[in-house]
Amino acid sequence: KNEVEQSPQNLTAQEGEFITINCSYSVGISALHWLQQHPGGGIVSLFMLSSGKKKHGRLIATINIQEKHSSLHITASHPRDSAVYICAPANTGNQFYFGTGTSLTVIP
């Protein structure tokens, strides 16, 4: 069983749509990271959160520690949001567990 499960694996949306990517994990964590990877590009950290909710521009990340679940929301999606989004919980020893990612394509 994978420690991290993301859904959906692939997602295609029309520009302007509200998008949700879900992440469930089975390990005990100190924090959870959401990462963004553009094709052929490096990985950028979007959020690090250990409780509640964080917002940055059109991106919102939430986490429920008791249910071991996190979501990444994108409001008013744009073609430049097309990327792979990776959920990465980290335990207290700073060991990261990476999901396989959600590939998002936003069509103009």
Added chain:
Amino acid sequence: EAGVAQSPRYKIIEKRQSVAFWCNPISGHATLYWYQQILGQGPKLLIQFQNNGVVDDSQLPKDRFSAERLKGVDSTLKIQPAKLEDSAVYLCASQLGTTVGELFFGEGSRLTVL
């Protein structure tokens, strides 16, 4: 602030040859990671350093892979001899401290083994 620097960006070698990748983390970052990312998969940890000490190398194929961070700053990852299945992107990442913190990635080094 300069980001995590990696080189080379791309490398093509034949199987059984050797290759080395270099990473310079953000200045002052204590923790450095090397990950292997095969196409369509999430990153897989190869080795984690805190300063110049190894914290976790349990998934490093030690018969062919080696890594060092001698002065606790930059790091080198070597593969010798390379196999076809080593074709992947090798990502270096760093963190400021030794506990929870934001992760900063380099652009990666894409290796193709023919």
